[in-house]
Amino acid sequence: MNRLLMLLLVWIFLVPGAAFAAGPSVPLDAVKVNVHDRDALQRGAKLFAGYCMACHSAQYMRYTHVARDLGWSAEEMRENFLFTRNQAGDPTPMGDMMQAAISDKDAVEWFGVVPPDLTLSARLYGEDWMYTFLRSFYLDESRPLGVNNSVFASIGMPHPLWELQGYQEKVGYENKRPVFELTQPGGLSPEEYDSVVQDLVTFMTYLAEPIKLQRESIGPWVLLFLAGLTFLFYLLKKEYWKDVH
Ligand code: HEC
Known part of the structure; x- marks a missing residue:
């Protein structure tokens, strides 16, 4: 029993600690994320497909799932989100998991590592982290790619x-x-850029927890159901106790 308790304590303290260890030493800027804002989601999705999926996969998510949640037809998906072709040279099927455009082999050749999968990263690091991270690249000649990042050194x-x-x-x-x-x-003013990053983080937050869209819309119905049930039990109680008094 004590061992179990110990394990539980270790888990409680170390697991968030591990996530935090990867975190920043700089203060983070707060971002407002509303996954129910479909326009923001769609704008963020386009950015993600256009600027991230060249190198990163999101392989726990299917294109069809994104299409359904964002309200895009197959045609709109091909226009906005799914541009890649598979190994045979055919357009990637909509039912596939979201893969990076670059092959692992090429990625290792160019960057020395395979870029990590991004499906869950908004949840792993947090929204504020992602927002600050994407606005914290700066020129640094000492780095092989010429840039560094103050959130992810x-x-x-x-x-x-x-x-x-x-x-x-x-x-x-x-x-x-x-x-x-x-x-x-660059092409955008600093304010426009912040808003673009906000959209991107909104999409990545959805990507990390797509069920959020449904769960939050189910919530009010569950509460309504419980309220109805409580009322029913109240009537039942009155009925049962009627003869006692
Ligand atoms: C040209 C290729 C390339 C593109 C495009 C790219 N990345 Fe990356 N990304 C990488 C590589 C390579 C790494 C691993 C770097 C390392 O380990 O130091 C990485 C790492 C990351 C990490 C750190 C993840 C972790 O768990 O270590 C995040 C977050 C990230 N990228 C987000 C993004 C986002 C968001 C976009 C689109 C706006 C993007 N990346 C576009 C190549 C790319």
């Missing part, structure tokens, strides 16, 4: 959204928070 990934954000330099710290200066502007 020495990351071996190029800045995937540089066309949108541009490139920034780290010029100092303010209350432990790195201060960046945009030295090479």
Whole structure:
């Protein structure tokens, strides 16, 4: 029994600790994520397909599932989300799991590692982490790819959204928070870029826990059902006790 308790304690304290250990030493910026905002989800999905899936898979999710949840027809899916072809050169079937465009072999050749699967990463790291991370790339000549990240130090990934954000330099710290200066502007203003990253994090949050869409919409019905049940029991109780008094 004591051993069981110990195990439980270890689990309670170490598991979040392990997730935190991968976390940042810099304060995170908070982001508002609403997975029920379908427009934001669709915009985020396009970004994810266009800017992340060249290298990353999301192999615990099927294209058909995304199509259903985001309200896209097969045609719209091919337009917005599913551009890849399979090994035989045919368009990737909609029923497939979401695979990266790059092969593992090429990825190892180019980056030294296979980019990790991103299905669950928004849940693993948290929304604020992901939001801050994607806005914290900065130029660093000492790194092989020329960029570093203040949330994920020495990351071996190029800045995937540089066309949108541009490139920034780290010029100092303010209350432990790195201060960046945009030295090479990208296609978007800093405010537009923040909003684009918010959309992307919204999609990644959905990706990590698609059931959220259903669960939260079921919630009110469950409460209504319970309220109805309580009322029924109340009537029943009155009926039973009627003769006692
Ligand atoms: C050109 C290829 C490439 C693209 C495009 C790319 N990544 Fe990466 N990413 C990598 C590689 C390689 C790593 C592993 C880096 C390492 O281990 O240091 C990585 C690591 C990550 C990690 C850290 C995950 C972990 O568990 O270690 C996150 C999060 C991430 N990428 C998110 C994204 C997002 C979001 C996008 C799209 C906006 C994206 N990446 C686009 C190559 C890419």
